[in-house]
Amino acid sequence: MSRSSFPSPVSRRSFLAAAGAVSLGAALAACGSGTSSGSSSAAKTVSQSDIDKAMATPTTITFWTWAPNIQDEVALFQKKYPAIKVNVVNAGQGAAQYTKLRTALQAGTGAPDVCQIEYQYIPTFTITDSLVDLRPYGASALQGKFVDWVWGQVSGANGEVWAIPQDTGPMGLLYRKDIFDQHGIQVPTTWDEFATAARKLHAADPNVYLTNMAANEPAGWQGLMWQAGAYPYVMAGKSSIAVNTDDAASQKVAAYWGALAKAGVISTDPDFTDDWYAGFNKGKYATWITAAWGPAFLSGSAAATTGKWRAAPLPQWDPAKPSSGNWGGSTSAVIKGTGHAIAAAMFAQFLNSDPQSAAMLASKQSFFPATKALLADPAFAGQTPAFYGGQKVNQVFADISGTVDPKFDWPPFLDQVVTDWTETVGKSLADRTDSVAALAQWQSRITTYAKGQGFTVQGS
Amino acid sequence: MTTLPAPAAPAGRRSARSRQSAAGPLFVAPFMLLFVLLFLAPLGYAAYLSLFQHKLIGGTSFVGLDNYTKALQDPQFLHGVLRVVLFFLIQVPVMLLLALLFALALDSGLLRLAKVVRLGIFVPYAVPSIVATLMWGYLYGPDFGPFAQFSRHFQLPQPHFLSSSWMLGSLANIVTWEFVGYNMIILYAALRTIPGDLYEAASVDGAGAWRTAWSIKLPALRPALTMCLLFSIIGSFQLFNEPKLLQAIAPSVIDSGYTATLYGYSLAFTGQQVNYAATVSFLLGLVIVIVSYTFLLTANRRRTP
Structure with missing residues (x-):
């Protein structure tokens, strides 16, 4: 313990500190190399003979996905194209995978050929010119196979096809029939009825909430904005964006949920946490406003409540014009810089549009389909899971899928937008403060960020 | 014969000393190499990065402090x-x-x-x-x-x-x-x-x-x-x-x-x-x-x- 031994840990630790901090920076460093030129190079169709040749040439492509056991579907592809080997890699789920993908893209090496990307993240990767337009590889021909609004989600401003849809999440309502029956609550068809039921239920049983509006779930919230007819992010060209997260439709949503949260008749617990799962199993929440992947997810997470749940469409703002939004679902995109664009594009298309593969995605992975054929298929829509008392839950959501507005779009910097939501609107719900005022803060934060990133921002 | 070892000894000692002085840096080299590569280089790179700004639209520019x-x-x-x-x-x-x-x-x-x-x-x-x-x-x-x-x-x-x-x-x-x-x-x-x-x-x-x-x-x-x-x-x-x-x-x-x-x-x-x-x-x-x-x-x- 001599005196001279003290400075050494200082310098080493502070170097470590700085080096650690730097390594995050270094990982994303090569920003300067990102191309910022316009992307709309004319789509030149690849000839069938080129495709045949490429598909007969021994090739290995890498596919990043977090879908469980997708090797089964991959095997179908490899059976049809024995020359192509698909290397499936799980690089993490959602944000974790995107961080790795960005790092690889900026490093210029290590990026996959095909990558799972959620709908809402497509603009985040097209703004950096990182996705391959799939039109030259025959993707346009697939348009008719997919649900219209879903195809809208993968289409670019100039008609590009940025990815092939894999699964979707049109939003609906799962509810506890037993709790509803016990308290004489009818399934609400409008948001007004829903609010009345929320007050009634919580007054009758203070331990139960009609629903939980998670204060950390911007994706679900944006789905509700979508349903209400908001167009929060509208790109005009590549560098101009209109931010309307504070428009009339959004304010309607914020005022509604803000009032319920303030009254304390709904809970605002963060979702996908231990307490939240326990809440479902122990009957704290009487409904879950969720997406079409919700039914399968819930039956795996709240086994204690088997047979007590039912599904219904979302309550409506205007019952004459039923509508819904989308929450979740993924696509397969081909990453720019791939040396095997043809094989990669053919794989992305086969995986999601081949009838056998698509059907397997629905049955094995419990993915909610993106194709019209499957949504209409009695083998899918006619299933009667016991968790929902034999109700044809898939049929309910298949019908909802037809009511989703096809014009909703996403911003090219989604990570920032959703973080800002949690710190403004989400926080207002949890703290029971003014959610409409929080909406204005959200808008101003997004605007500041967008301007700082060089965008021209229209709107308030 | 008897005189030989006398001059040889200092020479030997000198060469040992020079060998020693060569050995010192050699022993330190692996550490210094890693130290420069893993600590100093990233640190310098971070300092360099902190002087720039990158925008999604407009790319990277030098902004000083x-x-x-x-x-x-x-x-x-x-x-x-x-x-x-x-x-x-x-x-x-x-x-x-x-x-x-x-x-x-x-x-x-x-x-x-x-x-x-x-x-x-x-x-x-x-x-x-x-x-x-x-x-x-x-x-x-x-x-x-x-x-x-x-x-x-x-x-x-x-x-x-x-x-x-x-x-x-x-x-x-x-x-x-x-x-x-x-x-x-x-x-x-x-x-x-x-x-x-x-x-x-x-x-x-x-x-x-x-x-x-x-x-x-x-x-x-x-x-x-x-x-x-x-x-x-x-x-x-x-x-x-x-x-x-x-x-x-x-x-x-x-x-x-x-x-x-x-x-x-x-x-x-x-x-x-x-x-x-x-x-x-x-x-x-x-x-x-x-x-x-x-x-x-x-x-x-x-x-x-």
Whole structure:
């Protein structure tokens, strides 16, 4: 313990500190190399003979996905194209995978050929010119196979096809029939009825909430904005964006949920946490406003409540014009810089549009389909899971899928937008403060960020 | 023949010395190489990065010290730094006091099952901080966590571990749990090095257990305590794992700028503002160096008289 031994840990630790901090920076460093030129190079169709040749040439492509056991579907592809080997890699789920993908893209090496990307993240990767337009590889021909609004989600401003849809999440309502029956609550068809039921239920049983509006779930919230007819992010060209997260439709949503949260008749617990799962199993929440992947997810997470749940469409703002939004679902995109664009594009298309593969995605992975054929298929829509008392839950959501507005779009910097939501609107719900005022803060934060990133921002 | 060895010996000695002087740098080389590659190069690169700005539209441009002036006026960054200072002021005294008490108790030899106690207190340090935080996150659960269930069962007021007013304390509790054992071991080891004749002299002089602790053990612990404090300063300023993980269960309390390191992480990975993140990291590093150095200076000055 001599005196001279003290400075050494200082310098080493502070170097470590700085080096650690730097390594995050270094990982994303090569920003300067990102191309910022316009992307709309004319789509030149690849000839069938080129495709045949490429598909007969021994090739290995890498596919990043977090879908469980997708090797089964991959095997179908490899059976049809024995020359192509698909290397499936799980690089993490959602944000974790995107961080790795960005790092690889900026490093210029290590990026996959095909990558799972959620709908809402497509603009985040097209703004950096990182996705391959799939039109030259025959993707346009697939348009008719997919649900219209879903195809809208993968289409670019100039008609590009940025990815092939894999699964979707049109939003609906799962509810506890037993709790509803016990308290004489009818399934609400409008948001007004829903609010009345929320007050009634919580007054009758203070331990139960009609629903939980998670204060950390911007994706679900944006789905509700979508349903209400908001167009929060509208790109005009590549560098101009209109931010309307504070428009009339959004304010309607914020005022509604803000009032319920303030009254304390709904809970605002963060979702996908231990307490939240326990809440479902122990009957704290009487409904879950969720997406079409919700039914399968819930039956795996709240086994204690088997047979007590039912599904219904979302309550409506205007019952004459039923509508819904989308929450979740993924696509397969081909990453720019791939040396095997043809094989990669053919794989992305086969995986999601081949009838056998698509059907397997629905049955094995419990993915909610993106194709019209499957949504209409009695083998899918006619299933009667016991968790929902034999109700044809898939049929309910298949019908909802037809009511989703096809014009909703996403911003090219989604990570920032959703973080800002949690710190403004989400926080207002949890703290029971003014959610409409929080909406204005959200808008101003997004605007500041967008301007700082060089965008021209229209709107308030 | 007899004259030969005489000149040869100095020559041999000289060559040995030159071999020695060649060996020195050679031995240091592997370290220096890694040091430059893994520490200095990234540091220099971060400094370089912090002078630029990258925009999604418009690409990268040189902005000089703009990022630094921006950071020094950035309320999120400043609040993050202030919060860890507050954390340090609350958590570290509690932790070191506990560590000191345990170390003295173990050293006193009066404890039964001393080995079991020592191991028990040290074990949390062996638990990775990620696992520890996940575990505490479960215990803190506002509805179905054991504390909440217990207090509900006995109709006691419910604890709000994850509320904004409790959060810093809840974090401090986790960090204290993790690091008391580590600090205790350092202090205990220092106590074991005190020569036994000092104790004998003390007992001859009629000093009791408390007097011995105060006049012999505590002064002897001073260097070890200085080191523990120094590590704690650095650890506090780098608070990251615990808030990052608790963010998932308390998203409206722990925002992206809750601590300074968390802010740097959010800037880099949420906002894609790598250059600004490098600036913030650099400034944080500077704060740590200044605080640690000031602490060492004052600690050393007090010890000299």
